[in-house]
Amino acid sequence: MTEIPEPVGKVPEPVEGQVPEPVEGHPDPTPEPGTVVGPVTVGPIAHGGHCVARHQGRVIFTRHALPGERVMITLTDTSQRSFWRGDATAVIEPSPDRITPACEISGPGLCGGCDFQHVDPGAQRRLKADVLAEQLQRLAGLDLRVTVEEVPLDGADHGNGADHGPGADHSALGWRTRMRYQLDDRGRPGLRAHRSHQVIALPAAGCRIAQPMIAHPVAPVPAADLSQVDGTGVEVIGVAAADGVHWPTGPDTITEHAVGRDWLVAGDGFWQVHPAAADLLVRTVVDGLDPQPGETAFDLYCGVGPFVGGLLAAGCRVIGVEGSRTAIQLARRNLADAGDRVQFVADRVDRALARQPEGQRRSGDRPNRRSGRRRDRRQGPRPLPTRTDLVVLDPPRSGAGRAVVEQIVARRPRAIGYVACDPAALARDLGYFAARGYRLERLRAFDLFPMTHHLECVAILHGDGEPTSRDT
Template sequence: MPQNTLPPEDSQSLDLELRIGPAAHGGHFVARHEGRVVFVRHALPGELVRARLTEAGDKAKFWRADTVEVLEASPHRVEHFWAPADALRAGARGRLPVGGAEFGHIALEEQRRIKAGIFAEQLQRLGGLQREVTVEAAPGEDDGGLGWRTRASFSVAPGGKLAMHPHRSDELIPVQEMPLATGAINSLKLWDVDFTGTDRVEVAAPAVGGAPLVLLVPSPGTHPRTLARIASDIGTAADPGAGETVSVAAWDPESHDLTRLRGRTWVRENAAGHDFRVTGAGFWQIHRSAPLALTSAVRDGLQIQPGERVADLFAGAGLFTAPLADAAGETGHVLSVEGSPGASRDARKNLFSSPQVEVAQGRVDKVLRTREGGFDVVLLDPPRAGAGRTVVEQIDAASPRAIGYISCDPASFARDLAWFREAGWELDALRVFDLYPHTHHMESFAVLRKP
């Protein structure tokens, strides 16, 4: 069986009664059974639970388990808002819950306290720095942490219905809604469409309105007529208004080729007073309020001055490059570096009216290797794996007055921070945002300076 080493039908005899300890990075909580560490999902510190093993073995360093019954509940436990993701309801049926809402059983304020503790622990353990951390709610967060996702990804189950996977499992569970997604995504009613002939469906709906985009990842051998039928059915299934404007394209994740089936192959976003074109599956911040929260944090934290030389690394379609260029002015210079050819093309279109911007497509370390001179300020927004030691050393060699670091993973950030600290940099300011409510994920922005 892929990933899950214990089939659910055999798991009744593999239930453990566990007292839950502290939270761990990755959406787990730590418990112990006869001296062995068990990482338990869907629990809370202090609870006594019955947990069903999902991965175990005599030689394994640790086991994994899902909570299926709560014997002594935490006062911070609430009823999960989404039945398919509720481990207790799934466990009662001998099933696994879908992933993507693993903190949905925790009161929202407690989620943020837990995340703050996890971030602080990663800072201390991997970054060698002890610091108190507070996790801020996203601007305008007024719906109990629901309806924030402007992007959503689904698999396709046999029979053609949208489905999602449980954590670390290849099992497919059909879904009829996505409470974390914006109303613009849910109003497409994609659950009513027969997606037979596709392996995956990606959806993007701009936070500021405008035409949503549905990307179809075809199964091998699917005929173009099948994709055309699906595109037509998407327009028919959607609520009035949404169906008139929705765009559909076929997407090859390997080649990144896009084939227009309906409408256009991109969405229009807006942030910091700029319009942005984001093509296909190009990266954009997922939470509807994330662009506002992060561009404001960058502006306030870095205080770019007219005439300064700025590098925006892992720059994507230009979300941060545009306001950096505004601050640097026509006498400044902003280098935008992005590895994805598609995102880099979008950046060129989005920033064509800013002559002080230079867009360079390529791996960040390779581009920086060819640069002479330094920068006054460097901003980096690396993927979940972080920047890595080579890029850290290259940034240090550029001798900026300040470094801004945006991160979606506290572990990789803390590791990179340790390397920056070895080079003499200090953590000046840190803000952590709850841009992924009801999940274990969080986003941070840090400002580093040398004494």
């Protein structure tokens, strides 16, 4: 039997024994967190980085396990009626895909950042493919198996090879370009435990998935001496001693390079954390859409403009829509050389798409009686065109949603490129598109977040399909 290292920090002591059998006529007894149950045979992987196990008819979402393993489970959350949560704290029959974690603080009760440190990287990608296939079938009615592609790292900055020890996968470690560290009660930098505010101090080796230059934060600082921590700590440029210690985040903007140009990004703004992601995703979307010179395109949730840049390079005229005013300001600076071929709208995507041209207002809407040709700022941004050739959307983890899908389809684009970081939200939205006549033409999935359960997908849809009766 393989013993998983004991948790450190303030976690409940395990209570040996199984959950008591239900008493007839009474509700099922609920064990306390820390109770150990098993042995249990682990079931399939589920969305969220855990496996599904069952014990005495109860579903237990179990971390640090693999499908098919026989394990003992320490319960961590028994507050829900329909399921419990737990950690595999002892492995009786291990999977052949189980490996020794590269990180010293990976395991039950420890850092919550990596879900799959105990899994061979190739097997990680197969597990992610299983989750994607299950979500597509359940939420979109699609029987489709997609290979999750490895994304190689190039260059010494990523800390490949021997930096991670013998046998380490060169693409699975040293990839993360941004980190957010916390301080424990002794002032040591660390990372939070899973579903907890507890801070687990970094080991001497630092964070193993971070690029070497950010894997080791500054020296420990007693919490009592820490006067202020600005923002996210993305880029620390100095530590100054006065009445306390002040950690600045660094410049307001940083510069990233992708799609053949430099991009200004807010220090606390969005940019893909994998160094190969921006180029890969833009190239995949543009190749899938096959834009033609002179076509019009919407880039929804455009951020600072990388997909806009790819579409402009293909000869399109582009309208970018983004809710962050800071991102829009930077996008205008990033693509100032495009002139009138690009327009940026600072507004929520759903609101921008729903705004109607004045000539198409519904009956009963108050008309605009202001004289003069100049548009009053209080009216908000101009309505978007009612037709477009192409749409790119890269929504947040929650996805686009039904209302945004309906507004996109109403403009009858010939092709849509959907970039998604959550397979459940993607599958749901693909169902909405299919119900309105847009079929999935191509789907690729990339392992841009090794050692975690996350993945990135690019779906290409064409508008020549018949509407389906399924509308999930």
